[in-house]
Amino acid sequence: MRRLLIRPGAIGDCIVSLPALKALRTQYTEVWVAAQNVPLIRFADCVRSISSTGVDLLEIRWPDAELRSLVEALRSFDSIVSWYGAGRQDFRDLVRHLDLPFQFFPALPLGGSIHAVDYYLAQAATIAGTKAEPKPKIECSFKARSSVVIHPFSGSAAKNWPLENYQRLARSLQADAAADVAIEWCAGPSETLPEAHRFTDLYELACWLAGARLFIGNDSGITHLAAAARTPVVAIFGPTDPAVWAPRGEAVRIVRMSDTMAAVLEAARELLA
Numbered sequence: 425m426r427r428l429l430i431r432p433g434a435i436g437d438c439i440v441s442l443p444a445l446k447a448l449r450t451q452y453t454e455v456w457v458a459a460q461n462v463p464l465i466r467f468a469d470c471v472r473s474i475s476s477t478g479v480d481l482l483e484i485r486w487p488d489a490e491l492r493s494l495v496e497a498l499r500s501f502d503s504i505v506s507w508y509g510a511g512r513q514d515f516r517d518l519v520r521h522l523d524l525p526f527q528f529f530p531a532l533p534l535g536g537s538i539h540a541v542d543y544y545l546a547q548a549a550t551i552a553g554t555k556a557e558p559k560p561k562i563e564c565s566f567k568a569r570s571s572v573v574i575h576p577f578s579g580s581a582a583k584n585w586p587l588e589n590y591q592r593l594a595r596s597l598q599a600d601a602a603a604d605v606a607i608e609w610c611a612g613p614s615e616t617l618p619e620a621h622r623f624t625d626l627y628e629l630a631c632w633l634a635g636a637r638l639f640i641g642n643d644s645g646i647t648h649l650a651a652a653a654r655t656p657v658v659a660i661f662g663p664t665d666p667a668v669w670a671p672r673g674e675a676v677r678i679v680r681m682s683d684t685m686a687a688v689l690e691a692a693r694e695l696l697a
Contacts, residue, residue: 425450428498430506431457432474433531434579435626435645438464439560439652444544447556448505463627464562474508483514498524505551507531527551537667559672560652562627566635572597572692573636575610576617578644585642585660585681593640596689605637605696610646638695647671656695660688
């Protein structure tokens with residue numbers, strides 16, 4: 425069987441979907457994701473960015489001649505499982521009219537308390553019917569370092585613990601002789617932090633994170649990435665419900681923004697012990 429999986433979304437959305445995507449593998453599996461997430465899909469026979477395929481223009485420009493090759497490519501699959509277009513009625517109507525083998529799933533677990541990983545696995549089980557490891561995992565080669573990586577950003581200012589708090593936390597950890605750690609800062613290409621390490625390839629970033637003793641960050645895609653790379657994680661949550669969106673990994677501690685600095689420091693020291 426040839427199966428296509430189309431999974432839009434940000435870094436964290438992709439990572440919490442990994443167990444479900446892997447459970448849906450067939451003899452030939454192709455995956456289309458957001459461009460930045462392409463390096464994270466390690467199990468597929470082919471991976472493409474959604475933007476490179478033209479599928480985002482299908483219901484807008486069909487039946488333009490240049491889209492006919494896309495439709496023929498879609499017809500080559502026996503099964504297309506898509507979180508893309510689930511809320512776009514025009515897109516759904518068109519693929520039904522074209523008799524394409526799409527099965528749609530909602531892209532976000534809204535209105536419930538089930539963890540996102542379990543939500544997507546339950547969707548996959550309606551097709552694959554198999555159990556899967558309910559923890560996202562990204563296999564990485566790495567060189568171990570005695571460092572704590574801090575990423576003080578996220579996709580929303582409301583999710584960010586103040587930078588000065590992270591700086592205070594870093595000083596406290598460096599002053600702790602028992603911890604014996606160095607601090608390494610991490611930031612994305614557009615995030616302002618002069619001393620930060622930056623990576624354009626998310627798999628290379630995952631391998632770098634895997635070598636750290638501990639990762640500390642906000643509710644963000646990079647925090648999910650660190651957990652999937654099996655780095656111990658302290659995740660600081662603000663308005664988002666950790667029952668749904670907490671990263672899953674080998675060792676994860678959740679702290680709320682409303683908690684004290686001492687609580688964050690205690691969680692970090694526990695994982696460094």
